[in-house]
Amino acid sequence: MKILEIENLSKSFESKFEVVSDCTLNIQTGNICAIVGESGSGKTTLFRLIAGLERPDKGTIRINGTLMSSDKFIRDVKDRNVGLVFQDFSLFPHLTVKENIEFGLKNNKDEKVKKLLETIKMENFPNRYPNEISGGQQQRVSLARSLAMDPELLLLDEPFSSLDTQLKSKIRLELRDIINKIGISSVFITHDIIDALEIADEIIFMDNGKIIRQCLIEDVFKEIKDAKIQNNMVELKRNAELILSALKKN
Amino acid sequence: MFLKIKHFKRDFNKWTLLIVALSLFLAIPVFSILISLFRGTGEMWEHITSYILFDYMKNSAFLIFGTGLLTFTIGTSSAWIVSKYTFRYKKIIEWLLFMPLAIPSYIVAYSYVGLMGNGGTFVEVLRDFGLSINRIEMMNIYGLIWVLSFSLYPYVYAGTRTIFQSYPSQLKHTASLLGVSEKKYFFSVALPLASPAIIGGLFLVFMEVLNDYGAAKYYGVSTFTTGIFRTWTALEDLQSSIYLSAILVILVFILVLIVKWLRGRRSYNLTQTNTNQKNANNTVKISGLKKILYLGILLIPILYGFILPLIQLVIWGLQTFDSMFNYDLIVLGLESLILGLSTALFVVFLACLLIYLSKWNYFKQFNVFSKIATLGYVIPGAIIGVGIVRTSKSLTDLFSFQFNFEIGHLVYNSILVLIYAYVFRFIAVAYNSIEGNTLKLGKNLSESSYLLGFGEIKTFFKIDFPLLKNALISSFILVLIDVMKELPLTLILKPYNLSTLALRAYEYAEDERVAEAALPALFLIFLIGTMITLLNFKLRENKQ
Amino acid sequence: MVFKYLKKTLFRFILNKYICLKNLFILNMIRIYTLLFALLFAISCTNDSEMKYPDEKKEKESLTLYTHRHYDSDKLIFKKFEQKTGIKINVVKASADELIQKMETEGNQSPADLLLTVDAGRLVRAKNKNLLQSSNSDILNTTIPTHLKDSSNYWFGLTKRARVIVYNKTTVGSSDLSDYEDLVNNRWKDKILIRSSNNIYNQSLMASIIANKGEDSARKWAEGIVNNFARLPKGNDRDQVKAILANEGELAIINTYYLGKLINSKDSNEVAAGNAVGIFFPNQENRGTHINVSGIGVAKSSKNKDNAIKFIEFLISKDIQEIFAKANYEYPVNKDAKSSELLKSWGEFKEDKLSLTKLGELNKKAVILFDEVKWP
Incomplete structure (x- = not known):
């Protein structure tokens, strides 16, 4: 395939x-x-x-x-x-980490976000804003945001x-x-x-x-x-x- | 181009259709004026070119040069001091520096004559101090430059201040480490970096200068704009006056090209540097002689641009208070405010629509239309008025010939036509400031949202709108101020049961009853002043 | 008629359908435009229905007046008319040129019933542009002197103002003055104050000189005045008088009512300026002093001609003429009406009987001559 x-x-x-x-x-x-x-x-x-x-x-x-x-x-x-993680991560600056990840989701929000936060090891900071976390963390959040949509x-x-x-x-x-x-x-x-x-x-x-x-x-x-x-x-x-x-x- | 046409069917979407429709709808006056250019110059054209055109050009050029130089000096120096130093009452001074925007420049012109003329208030005060002068001559081109500069410098000040405040402290530190003196730092680093904002502000100043009619006419200075009116009214040659405005527009374009060329490919972008760092401690406290000097520099524009004219207006206002203050005035004020608010809402909405539609449309060549739709700022108000009246005529003719249906009473004397005219005239103000902010926002954010399954409109409301809110509010207030001060379009297109404060003040002034004009003017200043206070507040909030 | 209209619509409908089926692009376009128009139409109907259909309501008759005058006394007069007849006056205020331009483009569908201007020249222009209609009224014909109205009754003068010379009482005596033509004399070198040639009153004065003396002498006259300028023209008529007070010049050419307003001003400086000068009516030995009128005409588009004429008759009735004259220091055209005490104190004067129609016809020529002699 x-x-x-x-x-x-x-x-x-x-x-x-x-x-x-x-x-x-x-x-x-x-x-x-x-x-x-x-x-x-x-x-x-x-x-x-x-x-x-x-x-x-x-x-x-x-x-x-x-x-x-x-x-x-x-x-x-x-x-x-298709999921795309931009070079500058492009996190929405007015939304928290959690809100960023659940942005595209329509249902099952909490469960999925929790799982993703675990995957990217960010379960402790769901309510931080993008400018309050490090570059590496921003990248992982951006990745999680794309993965939340289950892209092919x-x-x-x-x-x-x-x-x-x-x-x-x-x-x-x-x-x-x-x-x-x-x-x-x-x-x-x-x-x-x-x-x-x-x-x-x-x-x-x-x-x-x-x-x-x-x-x-x-x-x-x-x-x-x-x-x-x-x-x-x-x-x-x-x-x-x-x-x-x-x-x-x- | 041809490749794109090949994909016409594939890439064509509703946005393309909408942007073309909307831009064409907004650009109607431009086309109407363009079409009338094909009718050839009027019969007086030869007379104009051989006797008066050169004088118009000379005066306008000198006026632009003079006001440019003065507004540049005032605007940048005050912006620099305000953004780099702290002192007592700074917030009040910052706010006062904006206030000259609240007084229409022709009112400033009148009040200066009241101040500086024979037996004028200011002159009398000087005489009390023992100076033996009768008057200070204001009514010439130098006086006009003075008046226009002190009432228009806030355009330069506003943008420049924002840029100066955004400078990261490293910039200054780097300069000091390199052994650069403060003076040199200002002239060779700070000023060049701010040049986009300065040029943008100067451009607005030039547009206002070229559009000024009242002040120049009163001071007896023949400028391009007074010339356009003279050709139209006294020489009865509308056609030639449209040609004169076309020349004006071309000159403005040359100006724009020069600006673009001056900017060149150099980058003045500071976004590369780390903006996360707090710039709050960037300001220095001043004291002693320096403090007096710098405060003096700040007080000059406030005094000449706002306080002195205001004093004169208050004196006149008190003289005529009994006869002028009544219920009508309050109603009038509310009417102008409501008109301004609704127009500003339309303008900001349509400017956003234009910007976003051209983003969403894949045929970038169609976006040229949206640029045409924002030409209104460079065309004299009176000519826009003529263009719109002509268009409404063709529209009503079309309806009466084709459908036997008279819509004249809908088009003439309709508030919608007036608002449409305002939209055309001022959309550039909102368009430019919002577009600048969307560019700063970048396209990655909205693209991320598309990738997460949202359409264009939802993305706009979820992402762009919250992030642009402050910019939208600022441009809303700017447009509101402009609409409330507007004269020629209101004169030509207003419905008979509507009047505005600016119009009332103008009527009295035109009637040589300047004192009576003071009270409506003061009310107007009060309303606009409130708006500016809001804007200033908003800008400060923005910064934090 | 109905059949023809139906056929037309049907044809249009079929054509539209055809195009729509053929091309999706045009379908969309039409849809959006219809929507847009429907929206605009709906908004304009709902929001402004009461102001847009004033005559459909029939509750209140009204007249739409396009006027260049914006005096508070006018408002009072309009209110009196409404009280007397029940006809409401809707006022559109703008400069005469803009109003004429507006009427011209609005054509038959213009809401204007009447055009009121502050000089005769503009009325002549409106007549020549076919914007006015002739109105026959015995009252108007008998009350208004013939030189103050159009020969075929297209417009009528309402109030008169003279363009006079005012002089510094301390340095000039009234015996030093005679005619407008005398002002080019070397005696007045650097002494004459007058406003810009953009001003319609100056244009009319120039037109009257062209009419009386011919183009060449008029050009020479203007040249002579430019040579005798105390300063470059600037400001309005009031400013010229103030400049006399400040000794910038000795003579000024202004309209009579401005002097009246100066003397009655609340500003002490203006009062001082008004009292410092004497008034002189030139050309008393020959053709008379140049006068102009504030005048009115019935618009061609008017659908209420009878009411419009009624309004004009009202304006020249004795009482109203007195209000006009008093409030604005103008001379009434109705002989029965008394002018104000101040105007009486200036004395009777001989006025130039030149038909005011001439002023309108020669206005453009006047401006061209001004440009040629570089009168700014």
């Missing part, structure tokens, strides 16, 4: 060049997929297209087999059942960019645990390949709006001919940038 199928997707804004150009990709249900690319490579636009916040110029998007958008049809954002697909925009390196690996694992526990297919954007290598099952490399490579995590280094690189995985991780440029050359 494929959770996300994208065919020949293109998008350009006022300027002529295409921000997302002829992208085709498939993501297996239940996988965590990372989209890796430099800033300006079109990752965020791809995300917004999947979520329905932008309208594609051409191409089709299917989520869980259902058509989301094509040349003739577009499904409204609110009917897509979870999108995370640069979830680790605002964290310092020490915190990063802790949060990465935490995030992975939460996602695995709920068992939701998810896609996240990152400019740092280490994030991807650490928690993703699949990696998609983007550059200049094009998808240059999509592969499972185990196959990332398969096609690289350089023996030196193949022999030393540890060093490889340290030289993530090098890998990226090497991949680009291929």
Whole structure:
């Protein structure tokens, strides 16, 4: 089963060049997929297209087999059942943690919120306002808010960019645990390949709006001919940038 | 563009339809004026260009330059002192600095002549101190610059103060660490960073100056606006006067372009810095000589913009109190207040609608229409009036020819047409301030709400509205003040059983009975003053 | 008639249906616009029904007066008329130009019954724009002197005002003054105070000079006045008199009633200014002093012509003329009416009998000449 199928997707804004150009990709249900690319490579636009916040110029998007958008049809954002955690978390500043999480819920509010608060380990501060909790906590609340809707697909925009390196690996694992526990297919954007290598099952490399490579995590280094690189995985991780440029050359 | 058209069917939604319909509806006067431009210039055009146009331009340019310089100086200096220092009675002074907005500038112009003219109040006081002067000449272009500057500087002061207050203390600390003196910090850091607000305020000042008719006419200064009226009324050439206004509008656009170009690509955004930090302890207590100096600087605009004109008005008001104070005046005040309140409500509602519809519509090229709908602020009130009257004429003609149905009594003398005109004239005031605030809000919040399954309207009420409430209230009050002071549109379009305080004051002043004008003016000032107090209160609350 | 209308509507209906079926876009558009119009219509009907259908109620007859005058005494007069006849006067106040523009665009459906202005020129303009109608009334014809009304009875003067010279009593004697034309004399260099050429009274004065002396001498006259300006024109008529008190100049050209108002002002400075000057009626040896009127005409759109004429007749009746004259220091057009004591003290004067219609016709020319000689 494929959770996300994208065919020949293109998008350009006022300027002529295409921000997302002829992208085709498939993501297996239940996988965590990372989209890796430099800033300006079109990752965020791809995300917004999947979520329905932008309208594609051409191409089709299917989520869980259902058509989301094509040349003739577009499904409204609110009917897509996709969760998106913004880079700045976008918590509603006038609502408390609890109110933020239950915002989209129509029934079963209390029970669900309680469960989610437990999942994100925030059960002690349901009545705090977003500006009264830390950045990491804000991120978890934002995640919980999206998960409350039971989305089929979870999108995370640069979830680790605002964290310092020490915190990063802790949060990465935490995030992975939460996602695995709920068992939701998810896609996240990152400019740092280490994030991807650490928690993703699949990696998609983007550059200049094009998808240059999509592969499972185990196959990332398969096609690289350089023996030196193949022999030393540890060093490889340290030289993530090098890998990226090497991949680009291929 | 073509790609978008390809998806017309897919991306077309009710919002697109609504934004086009609403903008076209609001922009009717613009189109009406544009259409009349095609009829060619009037017969007096040659006479105008060869004898008077140059003088109009020269005077208006000098006026803009003079008031620009003076309002800039007054506005920024007072904003700086108020936002950086603490002293006794600061709250009262902050409030008083707003008050000149309460007095219509033509009333200030009249009262200055009463103060400074022969045997004027101020002059008599100076004579009591032993100065041997008969009068201080106000009735020339310099006097006009003085009067307009002191009654319009709050536009610069208001925005600049807000920006100055939002500066994080690190900014100042960084500057001191770099060994920058306070003077240099002000001129090379604080002032440039505030330039968007300053330019925005100056733009409002220029619009008011270009729209001023009463003060310039009384002081005998021929400006573009008095010229438009002269061409229309004395030369009986409406067509040429519409052309003159078109030139005015073009000049304003050039001004706007220059402003945009000046701003360039530089970022003046402070939002990147951590705004969570409390800025409350940012102000410094002052004392000694510096205190006297700074308080003096603050008192100058209050004195010349508010207190002196007010004193003169009170004197006149007392002189005419017996004959002027009656039940009618109270009714009149209530009428203007109700008219203002309902108009402001409409304006804020429609401005919000325009902003949000253009956000929700996927054909961004249609949003140009919404910009056209906000052009009213740059077109002289009288010309808008003409545009609207002309449109109503075509509308009634259409109805009587097509459906044999006379709607003349609905369109003429209808309060709805007047409110429509106000909406067109003032929607830009609300539009700009609300749009600025929505931009600050960003789109992620509303998009999060869409993703959580809410439609556009629900999102607006659940997310944007509570977060924008303060901005909405502020712009509501600003529009209210503008409507209550408005003259030319009210004159042309008001129904016969309605009058406003501003109109009553103008009638008396026009009739050379300035003293009688004082009481309606004072009542108007009282009402607007109350509004400003509310606004000031609101702004302070906002800050906390 | 009904059939034709039905056919038209039916056709429209079918056409609409056709378009709707064909295109969803237009359907939506029509729906929304209808809704919008219905809404607007509903609001205007419910909110303002009583003011919009004044004549449908028939409880109270009314007249709609477009007026440039805004004196409190006028209000009193309107009330008296209502008491006497039961006809209510609805007042729309604005400047004459705006009122004319308004009537012009409103056309046949204008609510205006009467147009009242403060100078004859504007009435002539309204007549030329076909906004007034002729009204025949013996009372009006016999009471109002012919030069103070339209030759075909399109408008009638109500009160007179003269544009006179006032002078500083201490430095100028009345023997130094003679005609308007004499003011260009070098004797008055830097001595003359007069307001801007934007002002209609100056335009009318100029028009009368054009009519009497021809265009070229009028231009020379204006040039001479500009040369003799004590200061650039500014302020209103009252300010010119105050400037004499302050020794900024020695002569001012103003309307008579402003002097009356100055002398009776509550402001002591204004009283002092009014008392410091003497009044002089120029051109007594020849054509007479330039006068103008506040006048009224029946609007073409009027549906209550008889009542409108009744109102004008009321305005020129002796009692009302006296109220007019007293309250505003104007000269009544009705010979039987007495002018106020102050006006009597200024004495009788010879007035320029030039038909006021001429003033309207030459108004534009006057403004053009003003521009040419740079009279601001």
